[in-house]
Amino acid sequence: xxxxxRISLVEKLKTDxxxxxxxxxxxxxxxxxxxxxxxxxVKKSGYRVRVIKNTLVKKTLAAIGxxxxxxxxxxxxxxxxxxxxxxxxxxxxKKFGLEANLTKTKAAQxxxxxxxxxxxxxxxxxxxxxxxxxxxxxxxxAPVSGLVFTLAYxxxxxxxxxxxxxxxxxxxxxxx
Numbered sequence: 001x002x003x004x005x006r007i008s009l010v011e012k013l014k015t016d017x018x019x020x021x022x023x024x025x026x027x028x029x030x031x032x033x034x035x036x037x038x039x040x041x042v043k044k045s046g047y048r049v050r051v052i053k054n055t056l057v058k059k060t061l062a063a064i065g066x067x068x069x070x071x072x073x074x075x076x077x078x079x080x081x082x083x084x085x086x087x088x089x090x091x092x093x094k095k096f097g098l099e100a101n102l103t104k105t106k107a108a109q110x111x112x113x114x115x116x117x118x119x120x121x122x123x124x125x126x127x128x129x130x131x132x133x134x135x136x137x138x139x140x141x142a143p144v145s146g147l148v149f150t151l152a153y154x155x156x157x158x159x160x161x162x163x164x165x166x167x168x169x170x171x172x173x174x175x176x
Contacts, residue, residue, distance in 0.1 A: 001053075006056060009052070009056060010056055010059050010060050010063065013052070013056070013057070013060040014060055014063050014064055016048075016081060017060060017061070017064060017066075017081055018064050019083075019112075020081050020082060020083050021047075021081065021082065021083065021086050021089075021108065021109060021110045021111065022079060022080060022081035022082075022108060022109050023079075023080040023081075023089070023090075023093070023105055023107075023108040023120070024057075024069065024072050024073065024077050024078075024079060024080075024105070024106045024107050024108065025077065025078045025079075025080055025093070025104065025105050025106065026075065026076065026077060026078075026104045026105075026106055027051070027076055027077070027078045028075065028076045035049075035078075037096070038093075038096055041092050041093075041096055042080055042089065042092065042093070044092070045082070045084045045085060045088045045089040045092055046082050046083065046084020046085065046089075047080050047081060047082030047084055047089050048080070048081060048082055049078050049079070049080050050078065050079050050080075050081075051076075051077075051078050051079075052079055054073040054074065054077060057069075057073055057077070057079055058070055058073055066109060068114050069107055069109075069114070072106040072107040077106070080093075085128055085129045085130075086108075086110050086111075086123070087123060087124065087126050087127070087128050087129065088128045088129070088130075090105070090120055090123055090124035091124050091128065093105060093124070094121070094124045104117070105117055105120045105121075107120075108120055110123070
């Protein structure tokens with residue numbers, strides 16, 4: 001790779017990574033088919049996977065003011081970055097890693113904070129944003145539905161009683 005290409009790649013990465021979440025992943029042992037499958041899964045979460053030389057990633061992170069990741073940028077790494085739901089991404093990666101039995105997250109920056117592998121495993125066990133929003137909506141809707149049921153019950157009971165009276169009059173009228 002020519003120096004001009006490396007410089008333009010670092011500049012592009014600076015704009016791609018600035019203010020976004022990223023994960024450094026060891027992809028050692030993944031064949032092309034599995035790596036392509038990982039790309040597709042990660043893309044669904046709103047992220048992108050790139051294999052970039054560690055030195056270029058180090059330069060990019062230094063240029064945007066992110067420190068503390070040099071120790072993780074050794075051997076074969078893939079950089080996953082984007083701004084989607086990071087819990088969903090980590091769940092996807094964990095599931096893929098268990099199926100492929102090969103990948104391992106090394107470190108990440110999420111919402112501007114650095115995380116190691118152990119913390120990423122804990123985060124991957126959290127519910128996704130959609131599940132949390134559904135729980136909140138259910139919790140907000142439950143009192144309203146309870147109120148509607150409580151207010152509608154006397155009317156429903158009246159209708160049931162009137163229906164029973166009508167049926168009993170029809171039976172007594174038919175019996176005569």
